[in-house]
Amino acid sequence: MGSKRWPGKVLADVAGMPMILRVVKQCMAAHQSDIIAAIPDKGNDDLRVLLDNYCIDIYEGSADDLIDRYICASGNYGGVIRVTGDCPFVFPTEIENIDILASTGVYDFISNGFPIGRTTPDGTDVEYYSQRLLLWMDRNAVDPLYREHLPLYIYDNLNEVSRQFKIKRVDWPIDLSHIKFSIDTPADLERVLKMLPKGTQ
Numbered sequence: 001m002g003s004k005r006w007p008g009k010v011l012a013d014v015a016g017m018p019m020i021l022r023v024v025k026q027c028m029a030a031h032q033s034d035i036i037a038a039i040p041d042k043g044n045d046d047l048r049v050l051l052d053n054y055c056i057d058i059y060e061g062s063a064d065d066l067i068d069r070y071i072c073a074s075g076n077y078g079g080v081i082r083v084t085g086d087c088p089f090v091f092p093t094e095i096e097n098i099d100i101l102a103s104t105g106v107y108d109f110i111s112n113g114f115p116i117g118r119t120t121p122d123g124t125d126v127e128y129y130s131q132r133l134l135l136w137m138d139r140n141a142v143d144p145l146y147r148e149h150l151p152l153y154i155y156d157n158l159n160e161v162s163r164q165f166k167i168k169r170v171d172w173p174i175d176l177s178h179i180k181f182s183i184d185t186p187a188d189l190e191r192v193l194k195m196l197p198k199g200t201q
Contacts, residue, residue, distance in 0.1 A: 023088050094126045
């Protein structure tokens with residue numbers, strides 16, 4: 001909702017459905033039974049009403065502290081699988097695959113979107129953070145930029161994180177990183193909608 005390039009974009013209409021509901025739909029298709037929208041506690045009245053109408057669980061926390069929101073929202077789950085609200089075309093199979101890896105208890109961080117050498121399309125990013133890693137980040141990530149952009153802190157401190165935590169990169173057999181499904185601006189949405197088959201539900 002607070003996007004600087006496109007404020008309120010998660011409510012934008014994407015082929016007849018608000019963007020955030022398309023994200024939830026993809027998560028449900030990945031057989032994720034516990035879906036929580038971890039949203040800021042300010043400036044989200046329209047988003048809150050929409051999520052309430054569809055009986056989607058909500059956790060509201062600091063608008064400037066995503067780490068804290070995730071720690072509180074994950075509760076007793078032991079970790080969180082992160083899918084951002086502006087990725088309505090994230091693939092359910094990606095969520096499922098990372099969920100399976102996370103359920104082994106071996107890894108603290110799993111991502112299919114490592115910025116250097118990634119093979120997945122932009123906008124299909126899925127990440128897993130263990131509660132242990134989130135608590136460590138809470139103690140060490142002081143810069144406000146890092147507290148709102150979790151993967152950025154991981155990538156900028158990869159050597160240190162790798163020494164203390166088990167991380168896993170998920171790649172595809174072919175490189176499709178040149179494809180962009182993420183939506184940052186109205187022009188992005190228009191471009192992506194042109195890529196969809198007619199009659200997309």
